[in-house]
Amino acid sequence: MMSMGALAGLSLGSLSCTRAGMEEFLQKHFREMSEDEKKAVIRRLEAKYLKKYGKKVRISTQQAEAGVLWGYGLDLSRCIGCRRCVYACVNENNQSRVNPQLQWIRVIRLKKGSLINLENAEHYYNPETVPEPGFMYMPVQCQQCENPPCVRVCPVKATWKEPDGIVVVDYNWCIGCRYCMAACPYKGRVFNWAEPNLPAAELNTEVHYLGNRPRMKNVVEKCTFCIQRVRQGRYPACVEICPTGTRKFGNLLDPNSEIRYLIENKRVFRLKEDFNTDPKFYYFFSA
Amino acid sequence: MKRVLFFISVISIALWLPASAAQHDEYPVASPPFSEGIFPCSSCHAGLELNTKKRELKDEHTSIRLHHAEKERWCLDCHNGPDRDKLKLADGEIIDFTESYRLCGQCHGNIYRDWRAGIHGKRVGFFKGGKRTYFLCVNCHNPHDPKFKPLKPEPPPIRPERQYGK
Numbered sequence: 001m002m003s004m005g006a007l008a009g010l011s012l013g014s015l016s017c018t019r020a021g022m023e024e025f026l027q028k029h030f031r032e033m034s035e036d037e038k039k040a041v042i043r044r045l046e047a048k049y050l051k052k053y054g055k056k057v058r059i060s061t062q063q064a065e066a067g068v069l070w071g072y073g074l075d076l077s078r079c080i081g082c083r084r085c086v087y088a089c090v091n092e093n094n095q096s097r098v099n100p101q102l103q104w105i106r107v108i109r110l111k112k113g114s115l116i117n118l119e120n121a122e123h124y125y126n127p128e129t130v131p132e133p134g135f136m137y138m139p140v141q142c143q144q145c146e147n148p149p150c151v152r153v154c155p156v157k158a159t160w161k162e163p164d165g166i167v168v169v170d171y172n173w174c175i176g177c178r179y180c181m182a183a184c185p186y187k188g189r190v191f192n193w194a195e196p197n198l199p200a201a202e203l204n205t206e207v208h209y210l211g212n213r214p215r216m217k218n219v220v221e222k223c224t225f226c227i228q229r230v231r232q233g234r235y236p237a238c239v240e241i242c243p244t245g246t247r248k249f250g251n252l253l254d255p256n257s258e259i260r261y262l263i264e265n266k267r268v269f270r271l272k273e274d275f276n277t278d279p280k281f282y283y284f285f286s287a
Numbered sequence: 288m289k290r291v292l293f294f295i296s297v298i299s300i301a302l303w304l305p306a307s308a309a310q311h312d313e314y315p316v317a318s319p320p321f322s323e324g325i326f327p328c329s330s331c332h333a334g335l336e337l338n339t340k341k342r343e344l345k346d347e348h349t350s351i352r353l354h355h356a357e358k359e360r361w362c363l364d365c366h367n368g369p370d371r372d373k374l375k376l377a378d379g380e381i382i383d384f385t386e387s388y389r390l391c392g393q394c395h396g397n398i399y400r401d402w403r404a405g406i407h408g409k410r411v412g413f414f415k416g417g418k419r420t421y422f423l424c425v426n427c428h429n430p431h432d433p434k435f436k437p438l439k440p441e442p443p444p445i446r447p448e449r450q451y452g453k
Contacts, residue, residue, distance in 0.1 A: 075406075083441035101445045124446065129437035193450075220358060233415035244435065245409035245427070258405035266406070 053200040060208045062183035062231045065163035065279045070225050071259040073248035077287040081130045081137030088241035093212040096196035104223040105141045142188035143224035143279030150180035166224050168210035185272050189222045296418045316421045319384045328371035337368050354432040
């Protein structure tokens with residue numbers, strides 16, 4: 001089966017020559033999918049999910065809009081480390097619940113006054129109540145880099161950056177080599193080491209091909225800023241669940257957006273900026 | 288002279304109307320988190336005589352413990368005495384409960400500025416092409432005791448060595 005990953009791979013690759021030159025290079029081994037072929041793939045997957053989960057899953061292939069570059073803001077002055085975002089994400093994005101347990105958000109606890117000391121970060125903390133005195137909390141997920149090292153290392157171009165800046169994975173094209181996981185400095189990717197364990201009753205049926213559709217064994221997955229929601233103009237699930245309003249989201253190219261306001265008016269930093277990954281995930285301090 | 292006054296009043300009404308309409312469009316707020324059956328306040332207060340003496344409430348509202356500059360203020364500094372279904376700003380303006388952010392903004396100016404920009408507080412729903420709801424200050428902060436209360440965290444992730452039944 002020819003999948004969408006190859007399609008994007010071709011358009012992104014170094015084959016920006018003539019059609020004849022491309023055909024010579026590819027020897028008819030690769031070709032772009034037509035609209036009809038894409039629709040057939042969606043129908044096939046929907047039928048497969050119906051059979052597996054007994055539920056009608058609607059797979060969106062909504063494209064990125066022009067003039068949009070998504071950015072995320074996270075207020076370290078407000079986060080209390082309650083992990084509501086972690087589980088809202090799991091429910092929205094159809095992650096495997098247990099064996100393997102996959103989560104796209106990792107909340108790390110840091111000692112106050114030692115924020116850059118990530119070696120001492122703890123993400124198994126489990127007190128009676130949060131926040132705990134003397135600590136602060138820093139949720140880490142895919143930083144949606146403009147210069148993503150994970151994309152560069154993928155040997156089959158199963159992962160790429162969309163025009164609106166979201167780094168996505170084509171699960172049907174991923175070969176499970178996990179080079180991308182090794183390349184990511186943020187631990188932003190997780191791997192289905194076993195058949196995903198997603199109860200049919202908990203399946204979210206509103207999915208995107210490049211986002212939260214159910215995955216299979218031996219593929220990599222990651223945060224997509226809830227691509228299925230944000231391309232419809234809805235806030236990501238983690239933004240909506242946060243009880244302290246820590247999480248902000250918006251279009252970096254819109255000068256009136258919330259994200260632009262916080263970048264221009266608050267103290268902002270990006271994680272491991274010195275790696276030249278150019279993340280679109282902005283940590284800030286509102287107080 | 289009369290004509291001048293008439294003009295001034297017409298102009299001021301013309302300026303005021305769109306401004307007040309715009310304010311409601313700009314902040315589509317969530318409904319205030321009233322305790323069940325407590326609103327409208329006038330259903331009890333309409334028949335009661337207004338007592339402006341600062342005192343401890345012994346008969347009603349006993350669950351309210353004011354912990355918000357309690358030495359400096361009491362109920363009727365924010366709640367409007369003559370019409371209990373409204374709130375009162377420091378300058379005497381009477382406002383609805385759905386505009387309570389203006390009341391909070393009188394003291395918490397920097398937070399109010401951030402809230403209007405969408406940086407403090409939470410907005411849910413559609414940021415584009417649909418209905419967006421802004422949480423009011425009181426949706427997260429109890430106005431009588433506003434400090435955010437600690438929460439029980441959700442469980443930590445399972446350690447890798449515990450997965451797959453090892």
